Amino acid sequence: MTAPTRAVTIRVRRQQAPGARPHHSDYQVPATPHTTVLDALRWVKEHCDPTLTFRWSCASGVCGACGVMADGTPVLACQQPLGRAALGSVSIDPLADMPVERDLVVDLDPFHDSILQVTPWLVPSDDAPQGEGRHVQSPAQLAVYEEFASCIDCLLCQAACPQVGEDSDFLGPAAVAAAIRFEADSRDDGSDLRRSVLDSEAGYQSCVFDGSCSAVCPQGVDPAGALQRAALDLRDEL
């Protein structure tokens, strides 16, 4: 049996260009219980307003491109049902605390600048240079960092974090989770490059440990756990 369709109003924040004055546009979209936020945006683009601009690619929760705020909560648009359909209205905004390029598309350059500060790649030790010999890793060693390697850079955690918008020095939970992914890798020898960043206002010192980042992560990465781990590891070394 086909699911019943009803009209749902989505209120989308529009902004023509960086720094332009934002406004909101309302659209009525047909929705079933299975309609996602991305479905609704695509319907609007196809039937109402081809200028509506948003980012997406896989529509499967894999690429991390489609993050938006739905009724104030960071979500993957392709995975989020139009949850308030019963109330008849859903607000859709760009991810919080990120500069807007246009409509729902945010500028990722500030995040890329942040994550580069934590050397987010494997730094081989001098006695095991890349390309020479085998870099064997046991399943147990993989398990130590595997959770953090699941990050899809969707930035929902950055948008949920109460500190990212308050403290411009703080790199944010996604960048710290990326650092811990490599810190915990048995093949990595790059701690000296990351330690001064993690043990600073840019790292765990700015975290208020409220856990909102982990609550919204679609991958179960637990960036709050990464921050706690950074704090504990670095304090242990003092």
Ligand code: SF4
């Ligand atoms: S830690 Fe989770 S919420 Fe944050 S960017 Fe990675 S996948 Fe997204």
Ligand code: FES
């Ligand atoms: S479009 Fe790829 S995660 Fe949503």
